[in-house]
Amino acid sequence: MEGVEVPAYFLCPISLQIMRDPVTLSTGITYDRDSIERWLFSGDHHTCPVTREPLLPDLELITPNHTLRRLIQSWCVANASSGVERFPTPRAPVDKSQIADLLRQAKSPESQVVPLRKLRAVVVKSDRSKRCVEALGGIDLLLSMVKKTISSLTLPQQEQEEICDEALAVLSSLQISEQQENIDDFIAILTAILARPNYYKSRVYAILLLKNLVSVMSPARLIATSAQLIAEVVNVLRGGVSWQATKAALHVLCQLCRHGRNRVKAVEAGAVPVVVELLLVLPERRVCEMVLVVLDHLCGCAEGRAELVGHAAGIAAVSKRILRVSHAASESAVRVLHSVATFSATPAVLHEMVQVGVVAKLCMVMQVDCGMKVKEKVLEILRLHSRVWRNSPCLAPQLKDIYPRS
Template identity: 50%
Template sequence: MAEIEVPPYFLCPITMEMMKDPVTVSTGITYDREAIERWVFSDNNTTCPLTKQPLIISIITPNLTLRRLIQSWCTLHASNGVQRLPTPKPTPTHPQLSKLLQDSSNTISTSQIKSLQRLRLIAAANQSNKRSLEAAGAAQILSSLIVAKSLHGHEDDDCCEEALAILYTLKLSESSLKTLTKNPQFFHSLTLLMQKGRSYESRAYAIMLLESMAELADPSQLINLRPQFFTELSQILRDQISPKASKAALTALINATPWGKNRIKAVESGAVSILIDLLLDSSDKRQCEMILTVLDHLCQCAEGRADLLSHAAGLAVVSKKILRVSQLASERAVRILHSISKFSATPAVVAEMLQVGVAAKLCLVLQVDCGSKSKERAVEMLRSNARAWRNASCMPNILISSYPC
């Protein structure tokens, strides 16, 4: 194949590889279907790669003439190892998708599970199918099915699991996700699936959907989240189902904890202790930043600060991450220590901060480029605790000179 010169008009303008399923877009240019769908749906481009003109996403027409030419060329060169193109699966029509979705929502129909399994295969095939399913109302129909099943205690039902997998596979648009956020019952159903899903896969799908919804939800919707929501997020972090699930749980906490009494709900779920344990073991930059961001939110309430101080490694691990991960992580860690110093600085806490190296680390912050706000907080902490820290025997002499007056 490498020794045979492929006619240039058989090559996709994006990948410069021979097209397997040529399609023509609204600007009249032909591309390979997989390449142009990746360009539009995965890379979020809205213009034609060649002409730079706006694309009408709904107009993607199979170029059957070119496909026949490519197929004939492949047949002609079969003796040289060139294989014929596989026949592309026909794209389901809107009526076909609507019928499958209708069957999937009919709990009396014996074909319900088969319809859902068929929809899952269609959704996984390509981006066009995903968008067609979304346009046919898949988000509303499948979310209603999940709510109905969970309200009757059937969270581990095969149909519920299939519907959840399809919703995750669809990678719904912002408009569909925003619609789902307006249904508090669906939030609650996903919480139940995090807890009672029949498999780790189901629990992971539920938390990743919740992550996407929490990022788009209004504060008024996030304020009313149930304590169980935070309990299940903490359990996901404790169980370490997968890196994606853990990241999704942290993102959901970051978006939810600034609002209302959610900080207290998260603290009561045991989140602080779990986060500190994760921080002790984590070497991943992004995960450390996210954990410290959540801890920063939780330390804005007295209950969160108390839980951090009650953990034997709380102060030590937060201090350790300063200047070792990233500037963002350092800023979050300094904010956490500042909250402790300002609102929870008993003599015992001040002594522990000195013992685990907080004072020394804050002096280092003043010597490096760590952001003006972090420096201001470091100066404030060092000054307010100067009587206990400045002349302490455990303070390195090399840092005493940088101690603020």
């Protein structure tokens, strides 16, 4: 398209690209459908980007501008020799009535899987379809379906799994906030799904939904999280359902274990040995960072520290990640070791820290550029146990001068 001047009114005011599917708002301004729907729905805006006038929350007020689309297509054809691509005629988006019909069909106990699959195919196409499902009460309907399905005594096992898979897949595409009226029931349903090891896909969708929920839940609700739910999240990590599920479960634990009561629940569910084992399999950077954050939270309680030092590879696995993953990972790993060195430093633990190379790694941290917060924590550890480690061959001579002999 070099050397071809594009008419200004062919360009979307948001993307500044030629409009493939121009639509006009009630304010009279025309945008490309994909750009304006992303603005209105993904960003949760309620005004026209150009005029800043408020818009009514009605998807049907977005009107296709067929005249402008034909002009753009004709211009593309006329300039095809200059490398201009002709845009195909866009398909008409699914409207509210079609989505409402699919939701009504899904209510029928005779055939729920087929309309759910169609609904799933619809919601993945656009944010418009997702908002339609939400506006038509789809969240409550889908939750009710999952609840009835898992408690049914008559549905065949395979059909139960298929209904749960499709319903949870749709729910995982929608925006669900803590203001949802039945949020407690929602969490109970997710807990029940996670407790079913044979529901492979449903468990993945459930943990993804839980990840979205804990990100918007209030501290009071997070603190009140049941021990059963935390145990099921740990089981997702233990079972290795998928890397996607593992990342989501780690995110959930990171959020839940910020609060003291949940740390003990997670430790009792066996979280410490599970996340230590994850460190030993050389996970990708982001996973490693989240594992160390979880360990940092868990070592904020005595039970968590006891589990870590009692694990044959616990201290060594944490130390090994310092200076080898990222600055964030090093900071979390040093905080874990600081908690152990401050509150659980028995002679056996201090001896192990020398034997597995922790002291050597801490001395290395003092000699590289890794941030002042990390170095301050390391210096506290070294000063706290300088008398025990003074004669260690791994303690650099220049660092021994920091600790005068008494």
